[in-house]
Amino acid sequence: MIELRGIWFKYDKKWVLRDVNIAFKRGIIVMITGPNGSGKTTLMKVAGLIYRPTRGEVLYNGVNVWSLPKQKRLEARRHVVYVHETPILLRGTVRDNLTYGLKIRGYNEDRIEEEVESIVESLRLRSLLDKKAGELSAGQSQLVAIARALIVKPQILLLDEPFAHLDREKRSIVSTLLREYARERGMGIVLATHDEYLAEQLADNVVNIEEIQGGQNIG
Amino acid sequence: MSFIEALSIAARSVYIAGTATLLAFTWSFPLAYTMSLGRRARLLATVLESLVGFPTVLVGLLVYMLFSRSGPLGFLGLLYTPYAVIIGEALLVTPLMTGILYRVLETTARRYWEVAVSLGASEGQALATALREAFPAVIATVVMGFSRAIGELGVALLVGGNIKGYTRTLTTAIALEVSKGEFEDALALGAILLVIVVSLSVAARLLLREERP
Numbered sequence A: 001m002i003e004l005r006g007i008w009f010k011y012d013k014k015w016v017l018r019d020v021n022i023a024f025k026r027g028i029i030v031m032i033t034g035p036n037g038s039g040k041t042t043l044m045k046v047a048g049l050i051y052r053p054t055r056g057e058v059l060y061n062g063v064n065v066w067s068l069p070k071q072k073r074l075e076a077r078r079h080v081v082y083v084h085e086t087p088i089l090l091r092g093t094v095r096d097n098l099t100y101g102l103k104i105r106g107y108n109e110d111r112i113e114e115e116v117e118s119i120v121e122s123l124r125l126r127s128l129l130d131k132k133a134g135e136l137s138a139g140q141s142q143l144v145a146i147a148r149a150l151i152v153k154p155q156i157l158l159l160d161e162p163f164a165h166l167d168r169e170k171r172s173i174v175s176t177l178l179r180e181y182a183r184e185r186g187m188g189i190v191l192a193t194h195d196e197y198l199a200e201q202l203a204d205n206v207v208n209i210e211e212i213q214g215g216q217n218i219g
Numbered sequence B: 001m002s003f004i005e006a007l008s009i010a011a012r013s014v015y016i017a018g019t020a021t022l023l024a025f026t027w028s029f030p031l032a033y034t035m036s037l038g039r040r041a042r043l044l045a046t047v048l049e050s051l052v053g054f055p056t057v058l059v060g061l062l063v064y065m066l067f068s069r070s071g072p073l074g075f076l077g078l079l080y081t082p083y084a085v086i087i088g089e090a091l092l093v094t095p096l097m098t099g100i101l102y103r104v105l106e107t108t109a110r111r112y113w114e115v116a117v118s119l120g121a122s123e124g125q126a127l128a129t130a131l132r133e134a135f136p137a138v139i140a141t142v143v144m145g146f147s148r149a150i151g152e153l154g155v156a157l158l159v160g161g162n163i164k165g166y167t168r169t170l171t172t173a174i175a176l177e178v179s180k181g182e183f184e185d186a187l188a189l190g191a192i193l194l195v196i197v198v199s200l201s202v203a204a205r206l207l208l209r210e211e212r213p
């Protein structure tokens, strides 16, 4: 579980998060809403343990992540994965991208092959496997980015606008899979999306970011 | 001018400009990296970018004053040696290389660093991934620096002195041939210079396309 306590965050001067309090639990799908520029992406990157908040605590299973030594923090980070709003794929093939998270975790070849097989099956990526990442369409890239995150089986998965480029069939495949991961594996899933219909079907909770901002507009 | 002579001038040019570029890289890259870690580096980046167009002849003059007999580094005896040209050209391309490398690290490298971290990379792994992704852009920057170094005249002429068989480069040789009225030789040397610069940039482009289709 990831818990944000009294989080303040600013880029150069402007406070984007002002005393935000929220928790993301395992097995639950939460949707974050809010207008453009309201701080959804920033919130997710803080919850994803990528950005260190200016003030406040980020707890992973009750432990303040940013006060941990590097090695311990890395262990926590490996259970929390954030997927960018615009898919950013690494150079190389789709397969290279899918295996990246497994390789840096030191998995062996057989295990990697097994995991690739399974995610390729679930998301119907087989025909893309040996394509160059740069040759994919926007939707295909997004699908690969989602697959690359799911394959490491995080406890908390944060997806920023995951459906933006996906066609209807892919949306339904992905949302079915997400629901399955949440129900059966207890994956906690956080979605930022403007697709309200889909989110309503998928989400257990809907949170408007403007309602979890505690402080007034300061700075 | 004999063909052999032209070739040896070309080789010397490549050696001087190449060494200058690598030298500039050894400090430009760490400088750009340090800047990309700091939050207040944008001002410095702007200053560097405004120095990109610094007139080569002024760099030549400054380095000349530095290395001339009565200058602060005159005791080194480097004036009118290839080493003075190398140092001068390295200084010349530093703003260009540092400026671009900073942008590369700020944009490409930072993006991929973030992706790596989001997927559970350690800091070392994330850095390696970011640098790997930024590699084509880094190569392109080096090529740009080299092109500027090999094509400049001000530094090579003022601090190299166009000494035959020692500091004579393609650009200083062209200047000399023109002053003698030997336009054919000047054009031939110019063609060699052009071929070097263009083929290198084409090679770099091919490399980049190979890397990121």
Ligand SMILES: Nc1ncnc2c1ncn2[C@@H]1O[C@H](COP(=O)(O)OP(=O)(O)OP(=O)(O)O)[C@@H](O)[C@H]1O
Binding pocket: A011, A012, A016, A034, A035, A036, A037, A038, A039, A040, A041, A042, A043, A085
């Ligand atoms: N790298 C950055 N540097 C400076 N300001 C930024 C940066 N990223 C975001 N901001 C600012 O922070 C605010 C929140 O941005 P954020 O990306 O979190 O919004 P968002 O809710 O995800 O918007 P969208 O719905 O468009 O994705 C915006 O006002 C934006 O201008």
Ligand SMILES: [Mg+2]
Binding pocket: A040, A041, A042, A085, A160
């Ligand atoms: Mg956003």
